[in-house]
Amino acid sequence: MNEFSHPLLLSGRYRPLQNILAYDDFNQGQCGWIDLMNNFVLEGHKPRPSIVTKHRWGPVMLSNANFGYAGTHGAMNGLYSLKLATRPEANPYEQPPAPGAMSMAIKRMTSLPFANSGKLQLEMWYAYTPEQDRAGIGEKDIRAFGALFDIQDTEHRYFSAARYVNSVNGTLARKWQYAQAADVTDSEWAYDTEGDWCKRGIDPVWFGKRQSNGDADSFKWVPGGEEVLCYNESDDKINWSYFRLTIDTQRREYCELQSGRSTYSLQGVQPTLVAPYRGITSLLNPVIWIEADTTRRVFLFVDSVLISAE
Amino acid sequence: MRHSITAALERHRDYTQSFATEPYECAWATEAIFFIRVQELEGENPALQARVQVSPDGIHWADEGTEFQRIDQLGVSFVRVTHFGGWLRLEGSVEGEQARFNVNINLVLK
Numbered sequence: 007m008n009e010f011s012h013p014l015l016l017s018g019r020y021r022p023l024q025n026i027l028a029y030d031d032f033n034q035g036q037c038g039w040i041d042l043m044n045n046f047v048l049e050g051h052k053p054r055p056s057i058v059t060k061h062r063w064g065p066v067m068l069s070n071a072n073f074g075y076a077g078t079h080g081a082m083n084g085l086y087s088l089k090l091a092t093r094p095e096a097n098p099y100e101q102p103p104a105p106g107a108m109s110m111a112i113k114r115m116t117s118l119p120f121a122n123s124g125k126l127q128l129e130m131w132y133a134y135t136p137e138q139d140r141a142g143i144g145e146k147d148i149r150a151f152g153a154l155f156d157i158q159d160t161e162h163r164y165f166s167a168a169r170y171v172n173s174v175n176g177t178l179a180r181k182w183q184y185a186q187a188a189d190v191t192d193s194e195w196a197y198d199t200e201g202d203w204c205k206r207g208i209d210p211v212w213f214g215k216r217q218s219n220g221d222a223d224s225f226k227w228v229p230g231g232e233e234v235l236c237y238n239e240s241d242d243k244i245n246w247s248y249f250r251l252t253i254d255t256q257r258r259e260y261c262e263l264q265s266g267r268s269t270y271s272l273q274g275v276q277p278t279l280v281a282p283y284r285g286i287t288s289l290l291n292p293v294i295w296i297e298a299d300t301t302r303r304v305f306l307f308v309d310s311v312l313i314s315a316e
Numbered sequence: 317m318r319h320s321i322t323a324a325l326e327r328h329r330d331y332t333q334s335f336a337t338e339p340y341e342c343a344w345a346t347e348a349i350f351f352i353r354v355q356e357l358e359g360e361n362p363a364l365q366a367r368v369q370v371s372p373d374g375i376h377w378a379d380e381g382t383e384f385q386r387i388d389q390l391g392v393s394f395v396r397v398t399h400f401g402g403w404l405r406l407e408g409s410v411e412g413e414q415a416r417f418n419v420n421i422n423l424v425l426k
Contacts, residue, residue: 035319043327050355052328061327068321069341072402074373078343086344093338139375303339 016312019082019248023127024316027118031310032068033084039311041066042110042293045203057199058102058212064092064109064303071307073138073242082131082246082309090306092298094137099149099174099220102197103212103297109306110211110295116288117159117255118315124256128153128292130311133244134172134237137303145237146173149299151306153251154185154211156291159258162279163286165210166253167225168263170235173299174220181220182231182270184260185210187278188223195223207278211295228263228270235265246309253277318426319344325406326421328355331364334409337421339374343402345425350406351394352421354387359415363388366408368395374403384408387417 016022016029030037044053044060053061069089071079081087093106118126134151136144154167167185172178187195187207195213196202204213214224221227236245250264258279260272292313296306325337342348352366364387369377382395397404410417 036321041324046327062329065323065325065338065340067323067341068344070343070402072341072343072373074375078402089341091338137375138373 019131020129020312021250022129022312022314023125024314025118025120025122026312026314027115028113028313029310030113031083032081032086032088032308036066036068036088038113039066039088039111042112042295054203056202057197059105060212062093062105064090064106066090066109066111069307071244075138076242079244081307087307087309090294090296090308092296092304094298094301094303096149096298096300099216099299100218108212108295108297110293111308112291112293115290115292117157117290122315124254125252125261125316126155126255127250127252127314128155128311129248129250130294131246131248131309133246133307134296135241135244135305137305138241139302143239144241144302146176146178147298147300147302148172148304149174149297151296152211153249153292153294155253156289156293157255158282158286158289159255160287161282162258163208163282163289164258164277164279165208166251166260166277167210168251169225170265171220175218176299179220180232180234182228182233182263182265183222183225184228184263184272184275185224185277186226186275187214190214190223205280207280211293228272231270233265233268244307320424320426323423323425324420325423326419329419329421331408331410331417331419332415336407337405339371340404340423341374341402342400342404342423342425346398347426348397348400348404349394349424350397350421351392351424352384352387352419353392354390354417354419356416356418357390360413362410362412362415362417364408364410364417366406368397369405369407370400371403371405372401377405377407
């Protein structure tokens with residue numbers, strides 16, 4: 007509990023399920039959110055070879071949202087937010103992501119130990135903008151952002167994700183997607199490479215081929231999911247927006263995506279179920295990420311995150 | 317309890333020429349240590365120079381005045397910094413014929 011998590015303040019900006027697993031207000035530090043990276047298990051602590059470089063994603067940090075002309079924004083509540091910052095790197099949308107073209111924060115948990123109905127929810131207040139390193143409005147330089155749950159129960163591992171596709175190769179798209187793998191092989195999932203650690207359906211943020219119209223083998227469009235978010239008129243003016251993803255871990259289905267006042271039903275839609283990986287039964291990892299569309303740093307500021315279940 | 321963070325700015329990064337680490341926000345902290353750990357080293361008379369920079373906005377940078385001693389072997393080097401404002405990074409260069417430094421860079425903030 008801190009001055010920003012008083013129930014009266016929380017009730018105005020969050021609608022948690024019955025059991026709050028984590029309320030992370032980044033005025034209190036990083037709260038367990040860390041750079042997402044690969045396994046450094048080979049000789050010399052080298053990562054496994056892969057077509058996607060996963061140890062150079064842009065860094066996660068505590069930010070007071072400071073801009074050269076605006077000064078310090080602070081967070082929606084208090085001073086600090088969690089900032090996900092890409093490097094100034096990007097490949098065309100149709101290619102595997104360039105090293106550093108994304109920034110990803112992960113919190114590592116395990117499943118709720120008490121009897122429950124299986125509902126699981128991630129809510130956050132966030133803002134996004136590129137680095138204000140040039141004139142103009144940089145909205146189109148932000149390719150996408152989103153949040154997901156990486157879950158493994160006794161029978162399956164699966165990713166439930168919502169992704170806002172903001173821009174595709176410089177053209178604004180502004181539509182929501184959810185993670186569900188196309189009918190492709192593991193090799194096709196990994197951009198036609200063999201022997202990658204990954205299986206079809208796992209790590210949809212960076213695997214699954216993309217098409218120039220914004221389609222992806224790892225995501226499908228949310229029906230009616232076109233939405234123009236509040237970007238504002240200058241790269242140093244950030245507006246805090248609300249995001250909620252609710253899933254059902256007993257039925258292994260999506261429930262609902264909410265963005266601001268728009269709610270999208272995903273009732274009955276299944277994520278892609280994969281055979282369990284070794285050593286991670288009960289894994290429950292929420293992940294938040296942002297993707298650059300061009301060779302320019304882009305930032306996702308997260309004021310706070312609330313993870314709840316019932 | 318005091319807040320502290322160790323950021324991994326670079327992992328298994330090869331440097332063969334001039335470089336700068338990613339802009340890192342540190343307005344909440346009052347003291348910092350940059351660590352450079354050289355894991356692999358190649359070339360003739362390889363040497364790595366690095367200095368601390370500060371910034372008002374994470375875009376425009378100025379030398380803070382603190383520099384690493386010349387690095388020319390495997391192992392860990394560090395510099396301490398205080399009173400640095402809201403942003404920190406390292407700017408550096410590599411000298412030597414066919415020189416390659418493979419480094420991890422950490423920033424420890426309190």
